[in-house]
Amino acid sequence: MHKHNSPFRVLIGKPGLDGHDRGAKFIARALRDDGFEVIYTGIRRTPEEIAAAAIQEDVSAIGLSSLSGAHLRLFPAVVEALRAAGVTDIAVLGGGVIPEEDIRQLKEAGIDEVFTPGTPLEVILEAFRSACRQQRKTHQP
Amino acid sequence: MRNDLNALLAGLHNHEARSIARAISLVENDHEAAEVILASLDQHHITSSQVLGITGSPGVGKSTLTSTLVRHFRGQGKRVGIVAVDPSSSITGGALLGDRVRMMGHALDPDVVVRSMATRGRLGGLCAAAGAAVRIMAASGCSPVIIETVGVGQSEMDIIRLADLTLMVLAPGMGDEIQAMKAGILEVADLLVVNKTDCLGAETLTMDLEAALRGKKNPWQSRVYKTVATTGQGIDELAIAIDELDAIYRSSGEHDRRRHSSLELETVDWAVELLKPRLLKELQEKIYAAEPRQAARKLLARLCPSITDT
Numbered sequence: 135m136h137k138h139n140s141p142f143r144v145l146i147g148k149p150g151l152d153g154h155d156r157g158a159k160f161i162a163r164a165l166r167d168d169g170f171e172v173i174y175t176g177i178r179r180t181p182e183e184i185a186a187a188a189i190q191e192d193v194s195a196i197g198l199s200s201l202s203g204a205h206l207r208l209f210p211a212v213v214e215a216l217r218a219a220g221v222t223d224i225a226v227l228g229g230g231v232i233p234e235e236d237i238r239q240l241k242e243a244g245i246d247e248v249f250t251p252g253t254p255l256e257v258i259l260e261a262f263r264s265a266c267r268q269q270r271k272t273h274q275p
Numbered sequence: 276m277r278n279d280l281n282a283l284l285a286g287l288h289n290h291e292a293r294s295i296a297r298a299i300s301l302v303e304n305d306h307e308a309a310e311v312i313l314a315s316l317d318q319h320h321i322t323s324s325q326v327l328g329i330t331g332s333p334g335v336g337k338s339t340l341t342s343t344l345v346r347h348f349r350g351q352g353k354r355v356g357i358v359a360v361d362p363s364s365s366i367t368g369g370a371l372l373g374d375r376v377r378m379m380g381h382a383l384d385p386d387v388v389v390r391s392m393a394t395r396g397r398l399g400g401l402c403a404a405a406g407a408a409v410r411i412m413a414a415s416g417c418s419p420v421i422i423e424t425v426g427v428g429q430s431e432m433d434i435i436r437l438a439d440l441t442l443m444v445l446a447p448g449m450g451d452e453i454q455a456m457k458a459g460i461l462e463v464a465d466l467l468v469v470n471k472t473d474c475l476g477a478e479t480l481t482m483d484l485e486a487a488l489r490g491k492k493n494p495w496q497s498r499v500y501k502t503v504a505t506t507g508q509g510i511d512e513l514a515i516a517i518d519e520l521d522a523i524y525r526s527s528g529e530h531d532r533r534r535h536s537s538l539e540l541e542t543v544d545w546a547v548e549l550l551k552p553r554l555l556k557e558l559q560e561k562i563y564a565a566e567p568r569q570a571a572r573k574l575l576a577r578l579c580p581s582i583t584d585t
Contacts, residue, residue, distance in 0.1 A: 140303070140304040140395075141363075141368055141369065141370070141393070141395070143300075162371055163371065165369065166364065166367070166369035166370060166371045167364075167367050167369055168367065168369060169367045169368045169369045170369050170370075171363070171369065171370045171372060171391075171393045172369070172370065172371050172372065173372045173375055173391050174371060174372065174373045174375070174376060175375050175376060175379055175382075176373075176375075176376035176379065179379060179382075180383075182382075182383060183379055183382035183383060184382075186292070186382050186383055187375060187379070187382050187389070189292050189293050189296060190292055190295075190296050190388060190389055190390065191296065191375075191389075191390065191391055192293075192296035192297055192299065192300045219292075219293070220293070221293065
C-alpha cells in the first residue's frame with residue numbers, strides 16, 4: 135500500500151577508537167532533516183556491533199565515519215561482518231579524512247561510496263537516497 | 276515474491292534476527308504481507324510474554340535504565356525485546372533515533388532484540404505499528420518485551436497502554452514534584468522510579484513523591500524505587516518489584532483486562548490506518564461539504580452506510 139512513501143532507514147556509526155563525532159552527528163542531522171529515519175549508534179563501536187545493529191534495525195544503508203586513519207581496516211570489516219551474517223544488500227558508505235589513493239581499495243572491499251572533506255552535503259544525501267532506493271527496489275517480499 | 280515471503284516466515288519461525296527485523300518493517304510500512312506475517316506468529320509465546328513500558332521525560336535515563344534492566348534479565352537467561360520509540364519531525368518526517376547509543380553493550384547478544392521506531396507523525400497507527408513489533412518480538416521468544424518512550428504527548432501515552440505494566444522514570448533537577456503531579460504522569464505509572472539518585476536533589480524528589488503518593492490504596496503505588504542506572508544500584512530491587520507486581524496483576528485479572536484493552540486499542544488503530552487511504556481517495560474525488568465535521572459525517576455515511584444513521 136503506502137510502502138513506497140515510508141521513510142528510508144539508515145544507520146550512522148563510528149567504528150574504532152576515534153572519538154571525533156562531529157562529522158557523524160552532522161551527517162545524522164542532515165539526513166534527519168532530509169526525511170530519513172537515522173539510527174545513531176555513537177562512537178567507539180566495533181565493526182561487528184555496527185553490522186548487528188544495522189541488521190536488527192533493518193536499515194537500507196550504513197554510514198561510517200572515521201578520522202583516525204584506520205578506515206582501510208575498519209570500513210571493510212563492517213562489510214565482512216555483514217557478509218558473515220549473510221547480508222549483502224545493505225549499502226555501506228564511508229566518510230572522513232581519507233586519502234584519494236585509499237578510495238579504490240575501499241570500493242574494491244565493498245564500500246559503495248567514499249566521501250572526503252569538502253564533499254557537498256547534497257552529494258552525500260543523494261548517495262544515501264540512491265542507495266536506499268536501490269535496496270528497496272530489490273527487496274520486497 | 277511468494278518464495279521470499281515463505282523464506283521470511285521460516286526465518287521468523289527460527290527467530291532469525293534479519294527476518295524479525297524485516298517483518299517489523301513490513302508491518303510498520305503496512306505492506307500487503309503484514310497480515311500474513313502477523314497471523315503466522317506463535318500465539319502461545321505472545322500470551323505468556325511480559326510486556327513492560329518505560330516512560331519519562333527526555334534525559335531522565337530511560338535508555339540507560341532499560342539497558343541495565345536488560346543486563347539483569349540476561350543474567351536470568353531471559354531473551355529480551357526492546358521497542359524504543361522516538362519522535363519524528365512533523366516538518367520533514369525525519370527522525371534521529373538515538374536510544375541505541377545506551378544499549379550498544381548488548382549489540383552482539385543475539386538474545387537482545389532492539390528496534391528503534393519513529394512516531395512518523397501519526398496520530399493513530401503508532402500503536403498498531405509498535406504493538407505489532409511487540410508481538411513479533413514476543414513470538415520470537417522475547418519476554419520481557421520493553422517499550423521505551425518519551426512520556427509526553429497523547430500518542431506516546433497510548434503506546435504505554437500496550438504494556439502489562441509501566442515504569443515511570445523521574446530524575447532530580449527536572450522540576451519539582453508539581454511537574455510529576457500533573458494529570459496523566461503519575462496515573463499511568465505502576466511503578467515509580469527515581470533514577471540518578473546519586474545526584475543532588477534526589478532525596479527531596481523522592482520524599483516529595485512519596486508524600487504525593489500517600490493515601491494510594493495499593494501498597495506498590497505508594498513506593499518510590501531509587502536507582503542509579505549507570506552503576507546498576509537499585510536494579511535488583513526494581514526487577515523483583517516488577518515480577519511481584521506482574522504476578523499480582525496476573526492473579527487478580529488486571530493483566531487480562533489490560534491485554535484486552537490493548538487489543539481493542541490496536542484494533543481501532545489498525546481500522547483507522549486501513550480506512551485512511553480510502554477516506555483520502557474519496558475526498559480527492561468529491562467535495563462533500565465545506566464544513567469539515569459535516570463533510571466527515573457525509574463521507575462516512577457514503578463509505579460505511581451501516582454505521583451511520585443520519
